[in-house]
Amino acid sequence: MTEKAxxxxxxxxxxxxxxxxxxxxxxxxxLFRKSGLPDVIDSAVGARSxxxxxxxxxxxxxxxxxxSGGSAADHLSFLKEKLSFGKLGISVPSPxxxxxxxxEFHNGxxxxxxxxxxxxIPEENGHLKGLGTVLSRLFAFAAAHSPREHITLxxxxxxxxTEENGANWNxxxxxxYQALNTxxxxxxxxxxxxxxxxxxxxxxxxxxxxxxxxxxxxxxxxGVSLRSDSAxxxxxxxxxxxxxxxxxxxxxxxxxxxxxxxxxKKAVRAVPEEDWKPLDRKGRDGKQEGNAxxxxxxxxxxxxxxxxxxKHGRDYRFLAVRERWDGxxxxxxERQGDGTTEPEAExxxxxxxxxxxxxxxxxxxLEEEVxxxxxxxxxxxxxxIYKTFGIVTNIEDGADGADGADGxxxGYKKGEPMDGEKIIRWQRKRSGKAEEIHHILKEELGGGHxxxxxxxxxxxxxxxxxxxxxxxxxxxxxxxxxxxxxSRPKSIRFLLYTMVGKIVxxxxxTVLKIWTGDRGGTLFASVMKRxxxxxxxxx
Numbered sequence: 340m341t342e343k344a345x346x347x348x349x350x351x352x353x354x355x356x357x358x359x360x361x362x363x364x365x366x367x368x369x370l371f372r373k374s375g376l377p378d379v380i381d382s383a384v385g386a387r388s389x390x391x392x393x394x395x396x397x398x399x400x401x402x403x404x405x406x407s408g409g410s411a412a413d414h415l416s417f418l419k420e421k422l423s424f425g426k427l428g429i430s431v432p433s434p435x436x437x438x439x440x441x442x443e444f445h446n447g448x449x450x451x452x453x454x455x456x457x458x459x460i461p462e463e464n465g466h467l468k469g470l471g472t473v474l475s476r477l478f479a480f481a482a483a484h485s486p487r488e489h490i491t492l493x494x495x496x497x498x499x500x501t502e503e504n505g506a507n508w509n510x511x512x513x514x515x516y517q518a519l520n521t522x523x524x525x526x527x528x529x530x531x532x533x534x535x536x537x538x539x540x541x542x543x544x545x546x547x548x549x550x551x552x553x554x555x556x557x558x559x560x561x562g563v564s565l566r567s568d569s570a571x572x573x574x575x576x577x578x579x580x581x582x583x584x585x586x587x588x589x590x591x592x593x594x595x596x597x598x599x600x601x602x603x604k605k606a607v608r609a610v611p612e613e614d615w616k617p618l619d620r621k622g623r624d625g626k627q628e629g630n631a632x633x634x635x636x637x638x639x640x641x642x643x644x645x646x647x648x649x650k651h652g653r654d655y656r657f658l659a660v661r662e663r664w665d666g667x668x669x670x671x672x673e674r675q676g677d678g679t680t681e682p683e684a685e686x687x688x689x690x691x692x693x694x695x696x697x698x699x700x701x702x703x704x705l706e707e708e709v710x711x712x713x714x715x716x717x718x719x720x721x722x723x724i725y726k727t728f729g730i731v732t733n734i735e736d737g738a739d740g741a742d743g744a745d746g747x748x749x750g751y752k753k754g755e756p757m758d759g760e761k762i763i764r765w766q767r768k769r770s771g772k773a774e775e776i777h778h779i780l781k782e783e784l785g786g787g788h789x790x791x792x793x794x795x796x797x798x799x800x801x802x803x804x805x806x807x808x809x810x811x812x813x814x815x816x817x818x819x820x821x822x823x824x825x826s827r828p829k830s831i832r833f834l835l836y837t838m839v840g841k842i843v844x845x846x847x848x849t850v851l852k853i854w855t856g857d858r859g860g861t862l863f864a865s866v867m868k869r870x871x872x873x874x875x876x877x878x
Contacts, residue, residue, distance in 0.1 A: 359423040362840025363859055364403055365851060366866045368429065370814055371399055374480040375876035376473060384469035386443035396430045397440050398473070398803055403429075405807035406828060406836055410785035412437050426842050426849055438791070444470075445795030453536060453794070455507055458543045460535040461794055470802045474531060475555040477809050480876045481526045482557040484817065489562040489748040492530065492552065493522045494571060495773035496541035499781065499801070505792035509537035516789065517541065518801055521552045522776055524768070527812045529776065529805045531555060534798035542570030546579055553588060563588055564748065566769040569596040572731065574645045581653055581733040590653075590733075592748075594766030597657065597729040599716040604727065606641040607659045612721055618660065618760060636660045638759050646731075653733045658759050661725040664717060732762050780804055783828045817873055818866045835859050835866070 371377070377395040384394040404418050412434040419431040432440070449461035463471075498515040506514040515537035521530045531552045535543075545567070553563065565571070565580060572595055583589035597603070619634035641657040716727040734749075736758050747753030749765045781787030786804035789797050811828050823831065838859035841852040855861050 355423075357423065357426070357842040357844075359840050359842060359851075360421050361403070361407055361418075361424075361836060362851060362853060363835040363838040363863060364406060364422070365424075365427075365840070366818060366863070366870055367403065367406060367810060367814060367836075368399065368424075368427075369867075369870055370810060370818065370873075371402065373870070373873060373875045374477055374810075374813075376476060379476045380469075380473055383472040384466055386440055386466040386469075388439075392430055392432045392436060392440070394440075394469075397432055397437060398806070399429065400431045400437070401800075401803045402807040402810060403431075405784040405786075405804050406811060406832065408829075408832055410788045412441075412790050423842055426844060427851060438796075441791060441796035441799055442793060444799035445791075445793040447793075450794070453507070455538055458539045460533065460539060460544075463798075464795065467795055467798055467802075470799060470806075471531060471551075471555070474529070474802065474806060474809070475557075476876075477806065477813070478523075478526070478528055478530055478555070479557040481528055481813060481816070482559045483876065484874070485526070486559040487525055488560065489564070490523050490525045490556075490560055491564045491566060491749075492549070493524065493769040493773055494545060494549065494565065494567045495520055495522070495769070495777070496570060497777040497781070498537055499787060499789060501789035503789050503792050503797075505794060505797075506789070507536045507538040513537065516794075516797060516801075518780075518786075519545070519548055520773070520776060520805075521548065522773065524772060527816060528809045532802060532805050534794075534801050536794075540570070542567075542573060545571055545573060546576040549576070550585070553585060561588075562748065564592040565595070566593070566766055567595045568770070568773075569598055571595045572597045577646065577655065577731065577733070581655070592732070592734045594730055594732045594734070594762060594769075596766075597731045599727050599729050602643070603639075603641055603657070603659075603729055604716070604718055606639040606657070607637075607661070607718060607727060608720065610637045610639055610659070615661070616760065618763065634660060634662050636759060636763050653735060656732050656734070656759075658730045658732065658763055660728045660730070660763060661718070661720065662728075664715065664724045664726050730763060730766050732766070734762050776808075779827055780808060784808060814866075818869045819862075820865065835862055838863060 377393075377399075380395040380398055381393055384398075387394050387397070400415060400418070403422065404414060407418060407422075409415070409418055415431060415434050415437060419425075422429070422431065424431070444464065444467045446461050446464040446467075452459050453461060496517055496519045498509055498511070498513065498517050500513050500515045502514060506516055509515045509517065517535050517537050517539060519533040519535070519541065521532070522528070523530050531548070533548050533551075549565065556563070571593075577593065577595070579585070580591035580593050583591070585591065615635040615637050617634070618636045637659050639657050639659050646655050718725050718727045734757055737756055745753065746755035746757050746761060749757065749761065750768075751757075751761060755761075780801075784804045784807055786801055788800070790800050791797055808828070811831065815823055815826060815831070819826075819831070823834075826834075838853070838857060843850045843852055853860055853863050855864055
C-alpha cells in the first residue's frame with residue numbers, strides 16, 4: 340500500500356510578510372553605493388523630470404532587474420513585489436515611469452540621418468553621454484583598488500536581433516542593432532560600449548571609439564594594448580597605434596586578425612616547410628596527436644600596398660597560423676564569428692581530407708557549395724589541407740620594454756622576451772572571452788531585449804546591462820571567494836542573489852534578517868564581511 344499523503348494546512352494572512360526572495364542582491368546594492376555611483380549618476384545623467392524617481396533610482400532598479408533574471412520593463416512590477424526593498428530605501432519605478440525615463444535618452448533630431456545604405460550612428464544627447472561617464476566611474480573604482488600601469492583593450496562587435504520597427508537590416512539579413520564593446524581582461528570589465536544600427540559595418544570608426552575609451556581611462560593606467568578581430572584591420576587604426584599618435588599613451592601594441600586573401604595565401608605557400616613551428620599538438624578532443632603539430636605558425640613575407648614598409652619606426656609583421664583540417668564543416672556558432680574556432684564547437688564531418696580529395700578543385704567546390712567554408716581559408720600545403728588564419732602586429736621580438744616587447748605587459752613574466760608564438764597566443768585569447776561577454780549580456784542579463792522603437796532608449800537599456808555586468812564582475816573580484824571567480828550571473832543568481840531574507844522594523848530601526856543555515860546564508864555573510872573592508876570611492 341502506498342503511504343497516505345500528509346495533510347498540509349494552509350494559513351492565509353493579510354498584510355505583508357516582509358520577506359524578500361532576492362535578499363542576496365543586497366551586497367550589489369551596497370557595492371553600487373560604495374563605488375560612489377549614485378552621486379555620479381544624479382549629476383551626470385540628468386534624465387529625470389523635476390519630480391519622481393531619481394536617475395540613480397532608475398539605474399539601480401534596472402541593474403537589480405538584470406541581475407535577478409528580468410529582461411523587460413514589465414518585469415519591474417514583479418521585481419518590486421519580490422524584492423520588498425522599499426523599507427530599505429530602494430525605490431523601484433513602475434514600468435510606465437521607466438519607459439518615460441528611457442525616452443529622454445533618444446536624440447530625435449538624428450533620426451532622419453539613419454537608414455539603410457549608409458553607415459551612421461546618431462549623436463548621443465547629454466543623458467546618454469552621462470551613462471558613459473557612469474561606466475568610466477565604475478572602471479576608475481576598480482583601478483583604484485587594483486592599480487595596473489598597463490592594460491589590454493579587446494574590441495569586438497555583436498548584433499542584438501529584434502523585430503522592432505526602428506531597427507535596420509544587417510549583412511546577415513536580420514533586423515538588429517549592434518554594439519561595439521571594448522573589454523579589459525585585466526579587470527574583467529567592459530570599459531565602454533558603442534550602440535549602433537545593424538547595418539553599420541562592425542569596424543566603422545573603430546579608431547574613434549578607441550580614442551573615446553582612452554580619454555576615459557583613469558590616471559593609474561599608463562599604457563594600453565589593443566586586440567581585435569578582422570574588423571579592426573584598418574590602415575588608419577593600425578597607423579595611428581603604431582606611430583604613437585595618441586598624446587597620452589603614444590605607441591599602442593596591437594594584435595589584430597587580418598583577412599586571408601590570395602596574396603596572403605601566396606605568402607603562406609612560400610614559407611619553407613621547415614620554418615613552420617609548433618603552436619599546439621592537441622586535436623579537437625584535447626588529446627595528444629603524436630609528434631605532428633595540429634597548429635603551427637610562421638612569420639610570412641607579406642607587404643600589402645596599404646601598409647607599406649616604413650623608413651623609420653616599427654614595421655608591421657604578419658603571422659600565419661595553419662591548422663590541419665579534419666574535414667569538418669564550421670558549426671553555426673563558428674559561421675557567425677570571424678573564423679576562429681572553439682574547441683568545443685560541434686560540426687558535421689564530410690570526408691577525410693586525405694589523398695582522395697583533389698585538393699585545389701575540392702576546396703573550390705566546397706567554398707562554392709557549403710556555407711561557411713570560405714571562413715576556414717582552406718589551403719593545400721605539401722599534400723595536406725589546412726585552415727589558415729592571419730594576424731598583423733606591431734610588436735617586435737626581444738625583451739626591451741621600450742619597444743613594447745616586454746612579455747610582462749602581455750600576461751607573461753616581466754622581462755620575458757616576446758616572439759611570434761607568444762604574440763599569437765596573446766592575440767587568440769580575445770576570441771573566446773569576447774563571445775562569452777556577448778552571450779552573458781544578451782542571454783543571462785537583459786541586454787538581448789530591445790525595449791523601444793527609439794534608438795536612444797535602446798542604447799540606454801544596453802548600457803545599463805553593461806553596467807550590471809561590470810558590477811557583477813566587481814563583486815566576483817572583490818567580494819566573493821576565489822572559487823567563484825569564473826561564475827556567470829546565472830550561477831551567482833542561483834547561489835546567492837535568490838536567497839530569502841526578512842525585513843523587520845523595530846521602531847526607527849530596519850533590519851534585513853539572513854539565516855546562515857539557509858542556502859547561500861554563509862556565502863552572504865562572507866560577502867558582507869569583505870564589503871565592510873572595501874574602501875569607498877573617494878570624491
